[in-house]
Amino acid sequence: MMGHSTEALRVEGLHKSFGRLEVLRGIDLVVGQHDVVALIGSSGSGKSTLLRCINLIEPIDAGRIVVQGEEITADGVDVDRIRRRIGIVFQAFNLFPHMSVLGNVTLAPRKVLRQSRSEAEAMASQLLERFGLADKRLEYPDRLSGGQQQRVAIVRALAMQPDLLLLDEVTSALDPELVAEVLNVIRDLAAGGMTMLIATHEMGFARDIASRVCFLDAGRILEAGPPAEIFSEPREERTRQFLQRVIDAGRL
């Protein structure tokens, strides 16, 4: 029981295929309460798929996923109830273009948590204020910069007060000068104790913020450990090669 209370997420033997392509080939992963775990690895290594499986967007083929002690991949689990507790932020923001910022942020609290409009809007305004978006409350997504859109998407996920936040390459769609504002938001969240699982190409960021880094390669977690260890003295040859490529590309 002690183990459960400090464990936010446990993934065991997770397999996932798309047709004949096996994307995840036995993932084992534990994320502790208030941990920030970074998933690194080249495109196609399975980072995004892993996050989508944890959010139950993709059905899994084998294995189990346990969130806060509850197996969410068990038969008969109410998927919508689980998703309320797990926030996800996508690479392409996926804001609702026909709704204002406030509409985007309050939709789920109102329709899923049955909050009143005023209650939801008060909470949304507070969050938007906190992330420097107070003056954008009534704007529509297409009037915002990419960085602002992504911050709104983060606020939208936070408005559900999730136990766990999944970030799927949230800065990959941004112009370089807009990356920092989004990373700062995530830093802020980490400092506030939010449990996060972050798939990222920002190695410097992963090194700074993560309590643990997992290197994914061909659907497996090849190597995991504290950032200092992974980035300075990786044990695996594949990890070394990957990091070398990142350094060559000037991204570390």
Added chain:
Amino acid sequence: MNDGGPAGRRSDVAGRSRRASRAPSRSTAIAVVSTVVVFSLLTLVVVNAPGWDKVQREFFNAENFQRSAPGIIAKFAVNVRLFLIAEVLILVWGLVIAVLRSLPGPVFLPIRIIATIYVDVFRAVPGVLVIFLLGFGIPGLAIPGVPNDPFLWAVVALTLLYSAYVSEVYRAGIESIHPSQTAAARSLGLSQFQALRYVVVPQAVRRVIPPLLNDFIGLQKDTVLVSFVGVVEIFRQSQIRQQASFNYTPYIVTALVFVVLTIPLARLTDWLVARERRRGAGGGPGDGDSARLAALETQAATRGTG
């Protein structure tokens, strides 16, 4: 009823503006000259036809026009009532069918099958037949308590018919919304139905307003079909006038009424299509999303290998 309509008109609009921007005065001149020449030639051919005098007397009789027009136009109120009531019902019922056809998962297969059969049948059967079958068939059953007002059954028949078309327009709109929108909604804990209700359908409806207007124009014209089951509306009225005077001018009156009604709607549709196009090109919510995604995928791929 023409699904290719909006697309065809769209490219036409684009072509016109492109040419116009290149050499405005010259292209205007060409347009004016060619229009005058073509219409003059057509008029000459018609007016010099051997039977023109007879046709002019029977179809374009000014005196008959003046006498029959007020009564015919007055009966147009019946058509207006008919298509306004039917259109509201069609927009609702069509959306219901579209949503039923869009329900995912094996549980809903029977519902999808029923909805599909409905759409197939009502798109296949000629409208006149549906109007006949309902307008004469149901009162013919003489079930106690079931009204036999032909106007009512005309509304029902047009609603059933046009809902089949309109549901397909809605469905195309629903399918044009990128799945990432549904994923985002579901990831926040919204149910499948809530995701449709609050995220997908509102965006889809906005996108399909021009084709919906197109079907609305079709509906307006098809209201004359209900004259076959005894509703005295504009066409029936002009028929009565024609039979009384042995002159076809009342039909010309009816045709003009529809022209006057339909042309502004057609221009409105064009304008909406053009506006939607401009938004799409400007990186608006619709097509921009997929373009952005595609760009991201290439970007991510090069980054991974580089």
